Amino acid sequence: MALGLPGTGHAETFTLPPFTQAYEPQGVDERGAWMMADEQERLLRSSKFVIRDDGLNHYVRGVFCRTVGQDRCANVRIYVMRMPEFNATMYPNGMMTVWSGLLLRVQSEAELGAVLGHEFGHFEKRHGVFGFKNKRTMSDVMAWIGVAAPQSAGFQYSLLGQVYAFNREQEREADMIGVQYLAASDYPSSAAARVWRRLMAEQDASASARGRKAKHGYAAGYFASHPSELSRATTLEAAAVRYGDEGDEGRAAYAQALREWLPEFLGDQIKRNDFGGSDFILDQLASDGWTGSLLFARAELYSQRGNPRDYVTAAQFYAQAIEKGYAAPKALRGLGLAQLRTQQTEQGKASLRQYLQQSPDASDASLISSLIGN
Incomplete structure (x- = not known):
C-alpha cells in the first residue's frame, strides 16, 4: 500500500511493510521468540504493575489505532504499566507495553502516536525475531571462542559491537516507520522529533541539578543499543520537513484523558x-x-x-x-x-x-x- 503525503510540491511517498491479520511464526527462531513472548504475556496479565483502568487503556489504544490504522492495530494487545520511566516495548507476538513514565512525558496524541508507531515498526519488520536470532548466534559464537580461543578478547569486543550496531540500525528503521505513520495519519509528523528534544532537555535539567555537565552528541556509544537522542531528533525533523504534512496534535484531548x-x-x-x-x-x-x-x-x-x-x-x-x-x-x-x-x-x-x-x-x-x- 503506497501512501501519498501532502506537502509543498516535493512530498514523498512510502510503502507500508507487508501485513496480514493471520500471520503465523515461521522457522525455529521466530517460533522460539513467539514462545518466549507468549510466556511473558501470560505472566504480565496478572502483574500488579498493569493498570486496569478501562478508560485509560481504551484511550491509549485509540491513539495507536488512529496512528497505524484500524486493520493493523486489531491484533495488538496493549498493556499500560505503572512504571515511571520513559519506555514502551513491542514483542514479536503482538504484545505491546506502554509505561506510565512515557504517558507523563509526552504532551499530545501525536507525540504518543510517534512512539507507538515506532514500536509497531519493530513488530512489522520482525526486529524482535532478528534480535532473538542474533543473541542466540552470538552466545554460541562467544561460547566457542571461550573454549577454542580464550585469548581472542579483541574479536569478542568486535562481535559485541556489531550486534549493538545492528540494534541501532533497527531503531533508526523503526523511527522512520513511526514518523511515516504520523505523516499518513491525521497527526503531524513534526511531533516525533519533539519527543526526543524534550527528553534531552529533561536529561540536561537532571544533570544540572546534580552538578554534572550535560552532553548530547550525534554519535552513540560503541555499545549503545539506540541512536543518540540528538541524532534521532535531527533525522526526524528532516523527515517532517520532507513530508510537509499538517494536522491537529490532539494536545487538549490528551491532557483531558490523562487528567485523572x-x-x-x-x-x-x-x-x-x-x-x-x-x-x-x-x-x-x-x-x-x-x-x-x-x-x-x-x-x-x-x-x-x-x-x-x-x-x-x-x-x-x-x-x-x-x-x-x-x-x-x-x-x-x-x-x-x-x-x-x-x-x-x-x-x-x-x-x-x-x-x-x-x-x-x-x-x-x-x-x-x-x-x-x-
Missing part, C-alpha cells in the same frame, strides 16, 4: 529522587498555568529534597495549591509539617489540626496528634 492519572504518575516520578528532571516535567506540564494539582506535586518535590530552604518553598507551594482549590487533606498535612520544620510552630499546628479534622481515621493520625500535643 496525572497526580499518580507525578507522585511516582517524584519518588525517583530526580529533582531536576521532575521539576522540568512539572514546568512543562504547567506551560498553560499552574493548577492546584501541579502546585501540590511541586510542594512534594521540594519537601522530599529536604534542604532547609526547601521547606519554606514547599510550604508556599502547599498554600498556593490549597488556594487553587486542591482539596485533598494531604495538602494540609504537607503544609503543616513544612511549617513546623521552618519554625512556624503555631501555623503548623493549626494546619495539622485541620488535617485531622478532615481525616480523623488517617493511618498517621496518632503520630500527627503527638506532634501538635493533642
Whole structure:
C-alpha cells in the first residue's frame, strides 16, 4: 500500500511493510521468540504493575489505532504499566507495553502516536525475531571462542559491537516507520522529533541539578543499543520537513484523558529522587498555568529534597495549591509539617489540626496528634 503525503510540491511517498491479520511464526527462531513472548504475556496479565483502568487503556489504544490504522492495530494487545520511566516495548507476538513514565512525558496524541508507531515498526519488520536470532548466534559464537580461543578478547569486543550496531540500525528503521505513520495519519509528523528534544532537555535539567555537565552528541556509544537522542531528533525533523504534512496534535484531548492519572504518575516520578528532571516535567506540564494539582506535586518535590530552604518553598507551594482549590487533606498535612520544620510552630499546628479534622481515621493520625500535643 503506497501512501501519498501532502506537502509543498516535493512530498514523498512510502510503502507500508507487508501485513496480514493471520500471520503465523515461521522457522525455529521466530517460533522460539513467539514462545518466549507468549510466556511473558501470560505472566504480565496478572502483574500488579498493569493498570486496569478501562478508560485509560481504551484511550491509549485509540491513539495507536488512529496512528497505524484500524486493520493493523486489531491484533495488538496493549498493556499500560505503572512504571515511571520513559519506555514502551513491542514483542514479536503482538504484545505491546506502554509505561506510565512515557504517558507523563509526552504532551499530545501525536507525540504518543510517534512512539507507538515506532514500536509497531519493530513488530512489522520482525526486529524482535532478528534480535532473538542474533543473541542466540552470538552466545554460541562467544561460547566457542571461550573454549577454542580464550585469548581472542579483541574479536569478542568486535562481535559485541556489531550486534549493538545492528540494534541501532533497527531503531533508526523503526523511527522512520513511526514518523511515516504520523505523516499518513491525521497527526503531524513534526511531533516525533519533539519527543526526543524534550527528553534531552529533561536529561540536561537532571544533570544540572546534580552538578554534572550535560552532553548530547550525534554519535552513540560503541555499545549503545539506540541512536543518540540528538541524532534521532535531527533525522526526524528532516523527515517532517520532507513530508510537509499538517494536522491537529490532539494536545487538549490528551491532557483531558490523562487528567485523572496525572497526580499518580507525578507522585511516582517524584519518588525517583530526580529533582531536576521532575521539576522540568512539572514546568512543562504547567506551560498553560499552574493548577492546584501541579502546585501540590511541586510542594512534594521540594519537601522530599529536604534542604532547609526547601521547606519554606514547599510550604508556599502547599498554600498556593490549597488556594487553587486542591482539596485533598494531604495538602494540609504537607503544609503543616513544612511549617513546623521552618519554625512556624503555631501555623503548623493549626494546619495539622485541620488535617485531622478532615481525616480523623488517617493511618498517621496518632503520630500527627503527638506532634501538635493533642
